[in-house]
Amino acid sequence: MITYLTLFKKEGVRLIKGNQRLLKKMNRTQVLDLIRREGPLSKAQLAERMKLTFAGVSKIVNDLESSGILFLRGEGRSSGGRKPALYALNATAFYVVAVDLSVDEIHVALMDLSTVTVDETCLAAPGDRTPRSYVEAVRLGVQTLLERSGIPRKKILGVGVSSPGPVNSVTGEVLYPPNLPLWNVVPLKERLEQELRMPVKVEKDANLHALGEKWFGAGRGADNLVYVLVGEGIGGGIVIEGSLYRGTPFGAGEIGHGTVDLHGPRCNCGNYGCLEVMASGLAVIRRIREKIRAGHASPHYPAPEKIQLSNVLKAFQCGDDLTIRELEETSRVIAAGLIGVVNSLRPDMLILGGKLSRGFPLMTDIVKGVIRERVVPALSEQLQIVKGELRDKSGLVGAAALVMEEIFTLQLK
């Protein structure tokens, strides 16, 4: 019954042509996106927002309704005339598969168009750490979800994959991820498409965290936003004018590798005094180790060489002084590093995410404070600085959003 996919897919290459089909796709995606973001809307509201005539919108909405992706949901309030019919998104018209690859776990989820999870599974990363095994694990995970849910393949828009390391999102290749030494250049998209026989899109994890927050999290209202991922390292994702900014040809968003200390130590990236080397989770661990080795006793820590991020966060929860001081100082350094990003990009929102920022909630306030203090007030007032809302789900949600772009955004090129 749902013919939306065929309606669009059929066009193939031709769709790109600067012709009426483009116009059609533009207006249809815009209707769907408006309704997705703002909930049920009437035809009149859509016409107003889209600067189309009522009749034009009526045709579009009727088409989308009969294709099953929109449905009539109640009536709106009258403002002196006939009550408008409200149309809502049928979130179960299609589903997406979201995959979050990390070094030690593989999360796979089957979600509907409002990111409600139908079913999910989490597999331990394969012991041999080879690309081949990861691909096989993903295949298995996806297959399991498809079978358990009974959702037909036709209703699956595609598979979105969040992967660590630099990702060439055009080719879908993962390139030398630092924490997966056996992965050199892995054509992940190609391999997975072979295995799964579905369209696959691969993107860098931090970019998908950003995209997830933009579409379904804290960043919903922001056009230009920077997502800061503070965990063992410091990564980031940049959304500009509403869509993910990837750079030329890719690799943008590495906001953790700007110089904040001209005389700082060398970072793995080749630079000296990077934000990451000065203020990431690993930097915190390094400094706590040094302090402990230097005789600063703390009951919350194991032997210095065994300290992990989880120990640090636990120590913080137990109120360990040393840890609190280190985390506070680190947050101030992060804030100082972000000032460059803010002054360069002037986003309307800065979203803080990642294990460290979640484990140390004060970070947001400290960053907020430093930025308010050190950025021209007229402009810093416009900037919202918030925590990520999606927590450990942001990778999956972002991967889902990546696939949904197919339906909700106009993709030229």
Place this chain on the structure above:
Amino acid sequence: MITYLTLFKKEGVRLIKGNQRLLKKMNRTQVLDLIRREGPLSKAQLAERMKLTFAGVSKIVNDLESSGILFLRGEGRSSGGRKPALYALNATAFYVVAVDLSVDEIHVALMDLSTVTVDETCLAAPGDRTPRSYVEAVRLGVQTLLERSGIPRKKILGVGVSSPGPVNSVTGEVLYPPNLPLWNVVPLKERLEQELRMPVKVEKDANLHALGEKWFGAGRGADNLVYVLVGEGIGGGIVIEGSLYRGTPFGAGEIGHGTVDLHGPRCNCGNYGCLEVMASGLAVIRRIREKIRAGHASPHYPAPEKIQLSNVLKAFQCGDDLTIRELEETSRVIAAGLIGVVNSLRPDMLILGGKLSRGFPLMTDIVKGVIRERVVPALSEQLQIVKGELRDKSGLVGAAALVMEEIFTLQLK
């Protein structure tokens, strides 16, 4: 005879509607932009590039030709069939007025669509430094050029203004420019439109340098570029996906105000250890003053408190050791500061401009060297680092480009 303007202007608000008019405008601007950027093209080439049918393009080109903005210029080479007719941009179909406001000079130029200057004039900034006097000076300058050239107002697309200080480019207001203390909030666009009775667009100088290089200078081939303006201060302009990125609501591009030294001195912007406070022209002057006061004799300098940027650049040209060392060190700091920009934005081009970078040509090589060394090679190889081509013209050319967006780019919203 040239009806292009009426053809488009007539549409008014309606143009925005997501309808065929939009399509028409899209395709026409794309034809004009392709021909502007790539020189004379045949209908077949355009059809290929634009993914339109030959017949479709033919109609468009014929329209544009009869409106006078394109003209037939010779024939192309045959590749086994009839020779194609080539169409070129009629650069004198329209003109633009470009204004470059700086603290002590006002440049006004009348240019055609290929930025050939028909006539120009340079006025000293008014002694009283009031907005009112600047506006009057601009009015006078524009009037003079219009009268001298005899070009009718109908052929002028509009006036582009490059202004120092933060500029709200939507409202066309200049906000508290640091070097013009009498200017608080100046509605420059509004005032000039009243005086000149022409459409006026105002933008921050660094942004227009970037735009100028993108359209007519070193950045022609780049989609994502960062322009770095190194003069007394360090400013910048960012072009993303081919168009100027302004941030929310404006003010982006201030790449001189990222922290590069956590313990550095306070900058006027409120931050500490900014790139600007560490490595701008004024920072160089400050350090040379200190050295001289500390007894480091140099025959090339006047009394320390009288040293200006021009003295520094002259001393460099005379081969003054102290100066060379300072400029080299400064360039390395600038490079270190730009690494953050490169890693965040991953542009395909970095353009260095401004008085200091022009006066000390080695800067480009030093920056190139440091960045090659400290940015992941796979990605830094893709990055071009070049000098600006437009030199002291880039403000004017950028202002011209700003106005030409009207014709050559699709402007939604």
Place this chain on the structure above:
DNA sequence: TCAACTTATTAAAGGCTGTTTATAAACTCC
């Protein structure tokens, strides 16, 4: 040189957008 092939061009017919216009239905307000 000339047929065969290729490429460029024009013109008319056609398809598909959204728009305009006319009409009706449903609601509020006094």
Place this chain on the structure above:
DNA sequence: GGAGTTTATAAACAGCCTTTAATAAGTTGA
């Protein structure tokens, strides 16, 4: 309960680009 307002539908319309067919103007190679 009628005037005025808002929502909705349907048919005729206008304007884009596409399709198709016919023509024009080159190249190539025997």
